[in-house]
Amino acid sequence: MRNLSLFRRVEFDFIDAERIQKLFRESKNAISTEINFPQKTALPELPNIEQAYIGLLSAIEYLKLIQNTNEEVITSLFYDNVRHWQEWNAVNKEIKDTLENDESKIYFPLLNNGVTIIARRIIPTGNKFVLEDYQIVNGCQTSFVLYEARAHLTSEVLVPVRIVATDNREVRNSIIKATNRQTEVTQEQLFALADFPKKLETYFPTFEGSKRLYYERRSRQYNSDESIEKVRIINMTTLVRAFASIFLEFPHRTTRNYKALLKSVGTDIFNSEHKLEMYYVSAFAYYKLDYLFRVGIIQPVFKPARYHLLLVFRILAIPEELRLPRFNSSDMAKYCEKLMKVLWDDNTMKSVFQQATMIVEHAANGDLDRDYIRTEPFTEQIKGVLANGWQPNVNVDENPMSIDFEITNTDDIDMDDQGQIGLF
Numbered sequence: 001m002r003n004l005s006l007f008r009r010v011e012f013d014f015i016d017a018e019r020i021q022k023l024f025r026e027s028k029n030a031i032s033t034e035i036n037f038p039q040k041t042a043l044p045e046l047p048n049i050e051q052a053y054i055g056l057l058s059a060i061e062y063l064k065l066i067q068n069t070n071e072e073v074i075t076s077l078f079y080d081n082v083r084h085w086q087e088w089n090a091v092n093k094e095i096k097d098t099l100e101n102d103e104s105k106i107y108f109p110l111l112n113n114g115v116t117i118i119a120r121r122i123i124p125t126g127n128k129f130v131l132e133d134y135q136i137v138n139g140c141q142t143s144f145v146l147y148e149a150r151a152h153l154t155s156e157v158l159v160p161v162r163i164v165a166t167d168n169r170e171v172r173n174s175i176i177k178a179t180n181r182q183t184e185v186t187q188e189q190l191f192a193l194a195d196f197p198k199k200l201e202t203y204f205p206t207f208e209g210s211k212r213l214y215y216e217r218r219s220r221q222y223n224s225d226e227s228i229e230k231v232r233i234i235n236m237t238t239l240v241r242a243f244a245s246i247f248l249e250f251p252h253r254t255t256r257n258y259k260a261l262l263k264s265v266g267t268d269i270f271n272s273e274h275k276l277e278m279y280y281v282s283a284f285a286y287y288k289l290d291y292l293f294r295v296g297i298i299q300p301v302f303k304p305a306r307y308h309l310l311l312v313f314r315i316l317a318i319p320e321e322l323r324l325p326r327f328n329s330s331d332m333a334k335y336c337e338k339l340m341k342v343l344w345d346d347n348t349m350k351s352v353f354q355q356a357t358m359i360v361e362h363a364a365n366g367d368l369d370r371d372y373i374r375t376e377p378f379t380e381q382i383k384g385v386l387a388n389g390w391q392p393n394v395n396v397d398e399n400p401m402s403i404d405f406e407i408t409n410t411d412d413i414d415m416d417d418q419g420q421i422g423l424f
Contacts, residue, residue: 018195037053048171052162060154080172081218085144117134200217200276242283244261246311251379273327275332277332316356318339362385363382
């Protein structure tokens, strides 16, 4: 490269996966757009802010910021928004009605909270502004409604905007959180801004074909993509519950005590040091169990115990490793790869889950009432059965519905002479 005499300087920098992902995202968001912005006020100099403006931007000019050359919404502009397009809820319908009414649309800047745009760079020349590498961090709903109502827009329809140029990550996140506090936003949605869920969002689709899942970091972000099966979309609530059941062994806390689980987000759950494989395994196990319920292989009576089934599945899938590796270790990544192999083999997966239903039913003594199942004593009962009574030996033969067991505690269990238990 030096011999080409094309470059002033050639250097090598070693970067990790996280940096590669960030560079990839930045390449997707490398957008430059020029707008006419006469009705503006420049804010005074602020620490870590290169430039900042507030003002009113013509709706026609605003559409230039959110559309590509094919007049389609550039969805990547909302990557840093806490929520994606929420479809036609009551608020969005009301905004649309305002914009489509000739008498009311001129009052739009008084009726709307406005839009916040954070750019890497702003180049002002008089009233002409060039925005480079920008994100719309607040105003996703407004943007989509403006786009849908574009046939009714004129230059007299004005949009309140804040445009900020900064490279400071903390300042960016502070602005995003503050501007989104104007509407009801849950702590779960605000967590979508953190790095770890962004890693999961990127990691899940890296698996091919039937192994692929999608982590919904932002509410409804995949709704408009008809190529994605809805059952393959895993949201934060589902993932937290599945992970807590499988790896924290808290299946009893996944429903009534779910809010208490959320207090562990960032520490015991979604910890930045955790292996991503753990979360994919949790999501895929949930996806497969849901499939078994939908096709009737596992009866609906076991649904109150679905999170206990996930825990039992993990223990049965790798019975020789009852003690989990450290969550940030390479051993954990290897452990998860073993679980993936079981989950990816449909016959083995079904057999292990069916065995799990037997263990749950045995531990419950036939009482699968949700008020009894979703308790810590029941979780301990299952662990006791697994530790002291049942030594599973899963053999998948030509009949995937046939499972062999080695049982040391045969109380209340009907077996034939070979120690086999029929599933049906």
